[in-house]
Ligand SMILES: Nc1ncnc2c1ncn2[C@@H]1O[C@H](COP(=O)(O)OP(=O)(O)OP(=O)(O)O)[C@@H](O)[C@H]1O
């Protein structure tokens with residue numbers, strides 16, 4: 182079942198067109214990897230999906246509803262949640278306050294969701310009264326993901342979750358993403374520069390280069406592609 186579909190999307194900032202003719206599909210239950218170098222357009226694509234940027238043309242459909250022109254809060258309420266690049270937790274608030282902020286779009290069962298998130302990230306339970314800024318980078322990333330999960334999203338968008346983390350924490354974040362897929366059946370679209378690890382956890386992938394998709398396919402096909410072997414995996 183198709184959950185998210187982008188048809189021929191052009192998007193960018195004012196006169197600067199970044200995304201050119203992007204068409205992608207995300208089926209329910211998939212983990213889709215969105216790969217590309219600095220400036221390829223990954224963040225622009227995620228911002229366009231959640232309504233922070235209005236596309237110049239093209240269509241975005243989520244669970245059979247056209248969301249192309251909807252404002253961000255309405256798109257959030259339909260069940261799309263973005264964990265932005267650079268985490269952006271509120272450093273002055275406690276861990277628990279940060280998590281509860283995630284419910285602003287509405288979640289009637291927020292207490293049980295909070296419990297679920299604490300079980301998923303025991304470290305956040307331990308630190309729940311601590312202020313956000315006192316967490317390590319990896320813990321802040323967990324908190325940012327936990328906050329996005331507080332809305333019980335149907336689709337979770339992750340913008341470079343491994344950015345700036347130590348190799349050990351990078352492993353933990355990728356393990357967590359696999360767990361979300363396996364145990365919670367969360368559908369995920371993950372933008373990353375960590376090509377190898379993203380290929381490992383994804384069902385299908387898209388490669389962006391200067392705002393266009395230059396390669397797409399199932400994990401097995403992507404691994405075999407010469408482009409990936411040469412350019413991305415070295
Ligand atoms: N607010 C903005 N105004 C104008 N141009 C922008 C703006 N934000 C990004 N861009 C440009 O859009 C292009 C794509 O940027 P984007 O942030 O989407 O790339 P990215 O793939 O997320 O890169 P990175 O991996 O470094 O985060 C770049 O050329 C960038 O300079």
Ligand SMILES: [Mg+2]
Pocket residue numbers: 223224225266340341
């Ligand atoms: Mg980016």
